Amino acid sequence: MIVSLGEVEAMVRKAARGAGWPWGHAEELGASARALCAAGFPGAALAAALLDAHGDDGTCPIRQSAHWCDTRQLPDASVTVRCPLLSVPLLATVFCSDNRVLQARWDGAMITADATGHTCADDPHRAATTGARGIKFTAVHHTPASQAVARAVGVEVQDANWHALDRHAQHSYVPASEQSRMGAGPTD
Amino acid sequence: MHSDTALRDPNEVTHLARLGSAHAHRLSFMRVLLRRLKRENWRFSRHRFEIDASGVGRAVYLAAGPERTYALVAFAHDLPDELRSDRVIAEAWDTTFCLHDGVPTDADLDRLAANVPKQEAGRISGRELSLSRANRSVRLFKTVIDALSRGQQPDADELMRVGYLMRTTAVYGSGKFGAADRDAIAGRAEFTSPFQVELLNVYLIRAFTVDLVEHMAMARGGDNAVALDPALRRTLGVGNSTGLGMAPFLVNHPRLTHAWLHARETALARVRALPTATQQGVETFVQFLRRAQRNADTWHSEHPVQQPKIASLVADLNRLSHHLDSFDWQIAQPWNALWRWAESALGLEGQEQLLALMLEPHGVLVDDLADRLSTAEPFPALDARGTVGSLQAFLDTHYAWALSIDHTSDTSRARFWYVSEEKLEPRLGERFDEPGAEREQPLGISWQIRQLAEALAACDPDLPLADFLARHPEHRHTVRRAQLAPQHPYMEVRDNLLDATMLPIDLLRVKLAFFGANRFDPRSDRWLRITMFQHAPYPHELQAGEADDWCYPRVANA
Numbered sequence: 074m075i076v077s078l079g080e081v082e083a084m085v086r087k088a089a090r091g092a093g094w095p096w097g098h099a100e101e102l103g104a105s106a107r108a109l110c111a112a113g114f115p116g117a118a119l120a121a122a123l124l125d126a127h128g129d130d131g132t133c134p135i136r137q138s139a140h141w142c143d144t145r146q147l148p149d150a151s152v153t154v155r156c157p158l159l160s161v162p163l164l165a166t167v168f169c170s171d172n173r174v175l176q177a178r179w180d181g182a183m184i185t186a187d188a189t190g191h192t193c194a195d196d197p198h199r200a201a202t203t204g205a206r207g208i209k210f211t212a213v214h215h216t217p218a219s220q221a222v223a224r225a226v227g228v229e230v231q232d233a234n235w236h237a238l239d240r241h242a243q244h245s246y247v248p249a250s251e252q253s254r255m256g257a258g259p260t261d
Numbered sequence: 262m263h264s265d266t267a268l269r270d271p272n273e274v275t276h277l278a279r280l281g282s283a284h285a286h287r288l289s290f291m292r293v294l295l296r297r298l299k300r301e302n303w304r305f306s307r308h309r310f311e312i313d314a315s316g317v318g319r320a321v322y323l324a325a326g327p328e329r330t331y332a333l334v335a336f337a338h339d340l341p342d343e344l345r346s347d348r349v350i351a352e353a354w355d356t357t358f359c360l361h362d363g364v365p366t367d368a369d370l371d372r373l374a375a376n377v378p379k380q381e382a383g384r385i386s387g388r389e390l391s392l393s394r395a396n397r398s399v400r401l402f403k404t405v406i407d408a409l410s411r412g413q414q415p416d417a418d419e420l421m422r423v424g425y426l427m428r429t430t431a432v433y434g435s436g437k438f439g440a441a442d443r444d445a446i447a448g449r450a451e452f453t454s455p456f457q458v459e460l461l462n463v464y465l466i467r468a469f470t471v472d473l474v475e476h477m478a479m480a481r482g483g484d485n486a487v488a489l490d491p492a493l494r495r496t497l498g499v500g501n502s503t504g505l506g507m508a509p510f511l512v513n514h515p516r517l518t519h520a521w522l523h524a525r526e527t528a529l530a531r532v533r534a535l536p537t538a539t540q541q542g543v544e545t546f547v548q549f550l551r552r553a554q555r556n557a558d559t560w561h562s563e564h565p566v567q568q569p570k571i572a573s574l575v576a577d578l579n580r581l582s583h584h585l586d587s588f589d590w591q592i593a594q595p596w597n598a599l600w601r602w603a604e605s606a607l608g609l610e611g612q613e614q615l616l617a618l619m620l621e622p623h624g625v626l627v628d629d630l631a632d633r634l635s636t637a638e639p640f641p642a643l644d645a646r647g648t649v650g651s652l653q654a655f656l657d658t659h660y661a662w663a664l665s666i667d668h669t670s671d672t673s674r675a676r677f678w679y680v681s682e683e684k685l686e687p688r689l690g691e692r693f694d695e696p697g698a699e700r701e702q703p704l705g706i707s708w709q710i711r712q713l714a715e716a717l718a719a720c721d722p723d724l725p726l727a728d729f730l731a732r733h734p735e736h737r738h739t740v741r742r743a744q745l746a747p748q749h750p751y752m753e754v755r756d757n758l759l760d761a762t763m764l765p766i767d768l769l770r771v772k773l774a775f776f777g778a779n780r781f782d783p784r785s786d787r788w789l790r791i792t793m794f795q796h797a798p799y800p801h802e803l804q805a806g807e808a809d810d811w812c813y814p815r816v817a818n819a
Contacts, residue, residue, distance in 0.1 A: 074384070075384070075386065075387075075439060076439060077387070077436030077437075077439055077440060077441065077442045078436060078442045078444065079435055079436025079437070079442050079443070080436055080437075080438075080439070087680075095734040095735045095737060095738070096703050096735075096737070096738035097643075097730075097734055097735075097736070097737020097738035097739075097740075097741060098734055098737065100640075100738055100741070101640075104640035108640075136734070139643075139730075139734075139737070140727065140730075140731050142642070142643070142645070143643065143645035143726070143727035143730055143731070144645070144725075144727045145646065166640070166642045167642055226387035226441060226442070226445050227386060227387040227439065227441075243682065244700075245680065245700055246679070246680050246681060246682035246685065246700065247679040247680070247681060247682060247688075247690065247696070247697030247700050248682045248683075248696075248697070249681055249682055249683035250695070250696075
């Protein structure tokens, strides 16, 4: 189905919340999925894959990236995170100041992102992996090209991925009751 | 140079009781829209009108600006009375609409016909900017058709009292149900101010509703039928039922909330800073006061909260009128003197109405602020470079209002906001009586700040904030939000949105006042009806007439 970027962000945020994530990380996953979709990557599918993988074994791309952003320090060594592409937009917001771009490498893929949200990969298929080891994030100096960022208007999301997100999101809603309908507003 | 000094303190401006007394003003979005449509000489046409005698079919209205054309696509249905409901959980409506980007082709119309009537259950595309629906005011709709079909005009008092032929029950924009994202159109000059897409949609709906009744009257009465008198037509707007769905918006968009209030407060400060008042300015002000008095006199509500507010407004405006009888306009900064008087002499309704009235003569001075009503809302980066102690000091400075709220009693946390599984709409629950509080939406800002402060107090003040957030990710969203506050002092509703006595209609009122609505009519503590564009010129009247003189009813000699 074709969805708007706003729908991607809202659905992923609700799905993360429904999966038990704290609001702060749910917001970050939503924003990351949106930014990836805007740049032409399967952000919603990656978010669905991440949320479907149970448990936090220290490889969550959002939680790890948030901590690297908070400490203003990228890991020196290579790391293991699931769905590593989801890390890139978050890291780019912090580590791409002063004419730097973020580079991420894994399994032969190299992804480059700048502070404007422009993200490109030399191998989009490898970039969208759900599991990789030996991931290296670096911020490198780069004179930005004055190219316009092409942003998608609507993005194609596989029904299965959307439904997977929706299943999680359902856990963030409160089932209807007569009492809740009374609180809904207009009654004729 | 404008003076932007003397902005009112956010502690004064952003508590619920004052926000819930807000009035429409020159920077309200409907007025911004019509000023632009006239200034830019927009052209309007009824491109298609394929509707049968029973009012069923489709129509397309075009609005052509200097660079782009937009189309209101309307699908009119014959809805049995028993299916008509204003609730968001309704599944059928008298008329459904979308605003299309450009002139729709036959293929577009077929695609839209298969989706727009389904509303939330359908899908629109990036070529659409807005999705909406409206129900007839059953009584007035029939009355007007009956009268016109017999060659008579409908009763003017009844038209004025009801105020609309149809009321919208939802107007969606910004990427909802597949529509274009706000980002995709935010760069267009015509949409730089907020909600211009949605309000253009409603403005065209208004023209459609009158065309529809005239068409149906003509079909019934043939040669005997007459068109609606233009003066009577002006008294009709578009009704709107607004429930809790709109309430979380202001909390969820703190930077926008700040932009709206800051623009309005800047306008007020500019007028107060004027060294003198012109005779023409005073005359205009007095004329608008008379019209506001008439508006208040004809503002009826059966709601026990609203009735004393209207009575207070009527009394305040009378007091203001008497005060002006002896007011010396020759003193220095006379507008500021008037405002200072009002701060102690008038209630909240009167003060906020006075604010709107003081802007009326000063379009040249304040209308440019319409360009400051929007703001980009990129995902905010969190700055965790401080310590627990520095965040505590930050909260003491910027969230003293929240920390001063007593959250120890059950009544202070009696409510919780949640999203209902049914129709996915925001609702308000009773925390200690209803299930679901564990799925609460993060709208109780003062309570979240309190919880954050307590968690900070349990830590070493020298602990790096990054470490605190790693241990307490549950406070991450609160910190991110709070860090916006220094640059956006008007962004928070400085009240307890979980309190047992909180009135959601206060949140609805301030938002709808910024839209440009007046004569708010609450039907409970959590939904209300308004009329939009009542007394405004119709699209075909914009070029020949005044585009910005309709917010209050006219009175003799005014």
